[in-house]
Amino acid sequence: MSLKDRDYFNVKLERQDDESLWLKCKACSELIFKKRVRENNNICPKCGEYFFLTARERIESLIDDKSFTDISKSIIADDPLNFIDSKPYLKRIEEAQANTELADALILGSATINGKGVIIAAMEFRFVGGSMGSVMGEQICHGMEEALRLNRPFILISSSGGARMQEGVFSLFQMAKTSAVRAKLSENKILFISIMTYPTTGGVAASIASLGDVIIAEKGALIGFAGRRVIQNTTGEELPDDFQTDAFALSHGSVDRVVSRENLRDELSKLLSFFLEAE
Amino acid sequence: MSLKDRDYFNVKLERQDDESLWLKCKACSELIFKKRVRENNNICPKCGEYFFLTARERIESLIDDKSFTDISKSIIADDPLNFIDSKPYLKRIEEAQANTELADALILGSATINGKGVIIAAMEFRFVGGSMGSVMGEQICHGMEEALRLNRPFILISSSGGARMQEGVFSLFQMAKTSAVRAKLSENKILFISIMTYPTTGGVAASIASLGDVIIAEKGALIGFAGRRVIQNTTGEELPDDFQTDAFALSHGSVDRVVSRENLRDELSKLLSFFLEAE
Amino acid sequence: MKDEMTLAALREQINELRRLNANGEIDLSSEILLLEEKLRRLTAASYAKLADWDRVKLSRHPQRPYALDYIPEIFGNFYELHGDRIYGDDRAMIVGLAKLKQRTVMIVAQQKGRTPEEKKERFFGMSRPQGYRKALRVMKLAERFSFPVITLIDTPGAYPGIESEELNISGAIANNLQEMSQLKVPTIAIVIGEGGSGGALAIGVADRIMMLENATYSVISPEGCAAILWRDNGMISEAARALGLTASRLKELGLIDEIIPESLGGAHTDLQETAANLKEVLIRHLSYLSSLSNDELLKERYARYRFIGRYRILPKE
């Protein structure tokens, strides 16, 4: 799998959510019945290419049917810096909310996986690039505190470009905040499984996502701190073909496993069984 | 400084302890008055080459005059394996004892450095290559326990080819033994300074010597796990010029400082002052 | 900053007058006093109205004092330690023991380098994974011996290179964040120049976070922000303003504890004065933090980080 240029990045994250019943796979160019794709974990039934999964689809693909209960706090982004780029920050948030029907870039709930109770959270890349601002930081911490309170494992599925620029240092410090709360899980023997997907980068990679007791990379994930362009511009280095891929992370010791999307649920179930008392 | 071959190893460790009043420096070929060399920390007054220091000379070069009290246990090597190579093990020990006037390859005592009380130990390379067997392991542990009891820093100066083969797994397990006792110093906030000299290798490098709170390499030290020949024979790799030198260890992050012999005593004194209550 | 050149010219003239005065032939002391007062006023005015982007440039000023300039002014007996004991010794991250008013402290500081050779050796102050691991190693050493930890932050950011990614820079930074949140000794972080994003934060989790007056601290560089959000290099100054990266703004927002004044015109005009201010702040805060038990210390630190963030609470439906 080649990650040679930005285009690929865009293809990976493209979401053909129009009314059409059909969808074109960019990998094998086949026109496929969209429903079949959605039912197949958004994997191309022809060539096996992974299409983009929304946070909600992601969670549903991993948990027992109808076991999800939203436990997120009722909070939405503030605008502490009165940030305006091409549009005001809160306008951007409103649009993202309308577009995704989410309050911010994270879904958080309790659920069961093969009957085992967990707290599970997933980032929504369509919501301002899955960026971590004050809301996501708080929701992740809230999720970990619920895991502590209920003595359940905490599972976080990352899909993010990093910290949310529009909240400035508030966003930066969410890295420290989530890492500090994560330490409480360690102290109290609560399992934290981090799942990295396409893409897990920047401030999210450099904080909570890299702190899993077990770190699983989804096959095809993009995992890294700095962007390819930044690295090339700063260093002039030629990037290897597998740079920041799942295989790169595995061979360099950054993640425990690479798991294909089809097997992710079974893997989680198996992994959980080691950490839960015989039931 | 080149460490290209075994000859150099031998030159570094050569001890011209005959009756002659003169000594020939292998580095600059000068004939030098031996007494002047001995008074100069065994450094060549012409070219600055370091000659071999015995354990006793080493300790005397670091501590306050006449402050040394031997605190070692009255023990000598046993021969649990009835080991005979070119000569019986105990015969080898007796010869080394006669040759060095030491019981085994370690000197251990209490002393002061600029008035600061320490427990200090130095390995004697002339005693079976400074190898660590049961006696050295026990003396090092005894030294650490004395450091604990008296609440004094522990300083170990290594000069060793590694574990003592003639005691087999007893020697191997001294690595674990010294490391386990070393952990007690950590628990009790007792400082452990490890000084690595030419050579600090094998099982000594891979245990107690690498566990210093602060690790200082003497300028010109040889520091490594495996011997050059073994590495070349196993891997066929071309070894870099600075391989296993002080500079190699420093640039690869294995040691805190490289210090020239002349400055070692002052450095120790300075370092100790950070860890001792204002007196 | 055009102003800077005008002010520099005025400063030079005053020095010239001082020399004349020193000759003893004419007494110019009252004129000099007047000019000095004028210079002070102009400088203060000029720097007060600095745009945020100018402040960024000041925080990167080539003459700005670096960690190794401050350390001998503030601390006694700096004893540098090296290496992460794993892979290497990052020269962009300097660590070591020092004395602050007889008390042993551990210093962890980012260092940019002044000469071209030094800049290269120190990767322009961009720390690499081996640097963050070295920092953590000595912080754990400090914890073992109950030495407070003082970090001096000054980096454009963590070094973005292939080797950094191979060495799991994400994991190295994340690990420092977690470990520093639990370090059982008083910790103080001071941004002395550039506080470049995660690369700064990785030594910045502490009981006190302070900034020098002209230092900046940001989630992303203004250049990076302009490129991503505006796709326009002309918007760098606007991005700098939007990011809220100055000491005064961050103090207003409650994200830092205190602003440490610099000498007039910026720390590079008077190292001693700025260092003295820094030292006073360190001693004052350390004295308070040292009065706390470990439990209190960690509880306060945890509360601080647990509650960072600004969001709106939706009314329950």
Place this chain on the structure above:
Amino acid sequence: MKDEMTLAALREQINELRRLNANGEIDLSSEILLLEEKLRRLTAASYAKLADWDRVKLSRHPQRPYALDYIPEIFGNFYELHGDRIYGDDRAMIVGLAKLKQRTVMIVAQQKGRTPEEKKERFFGMSRPQGYRKALRVMKLAERFSFPVITLIDTPGAYPGIESEELNISGAIANNLQEMSQLKVPTIAIVIGEGGSGGALAIGVADRIMMLENATYSVISPEGCAAILWRDNGMISEAARALGLTASRLKELGLIDEIIPESLGGAHTDLQETAANLKEVLIRHLSYLSSLSNDELLKERYARYRFIGRYRILPKE
């Protein structure tokens, strides 16, 4: 070992008779029983008188079961974990979660590789610093969740290469020794093949040290010892004997706790039988160790290591 070929021929003949017997035309069962008994006797005698050097060769036998052969026989659900989170993933060191009688344990094992490709990938079982650091990482993970740690030792030694020295292999091994001496969970180390010096010990500090019957454990390889002490490759067998590296010798010397019997002729003749023996031993010792409090466990472990060594006490003068 010439004996081995004779025994193999006899074994083949017995199998041939079994096949004939299975046809049902003639009843050979009593003859087969007699031959089997004879084979058992000859094998036992042959292996009992094995020279130590032959035992070394057996411990390195190309057909000898490796960690990944035993694991599925003994444990349920092995779930491999990867990486040191710093630099790499050493394939000569495999680690992961598994179940032993419903109980979760952490396995840390050295693996040599069977095919030429696998041998290369796994560096012939020689662990590198990234392997020792991976091992330590998961042992700390196990500690956090109170999982016992079981290590399976099988290595010619730590990998002697430039990269190993660059990555401070000495420090990595030493660090494991210290950390394992303090790990707050029951730990069992089993030498299943070659126990090669420091490279083996680095995962071998434990509450129980056991060896398979034909495994060896030595401070140096017989080849290395002969080269250094005798300067004569002809003395390898003599060196093997002198080093006292067999399970029975080490048990006599009080350096290991128990010898785990292998199937007759060596573990490679019957993996299931050997694995069953291994499993029984693991369960028995784990059951005892789990009955201890952490304090008792660490105290016993400390005492064990503190008093290892043989020396003579000189009379006070």
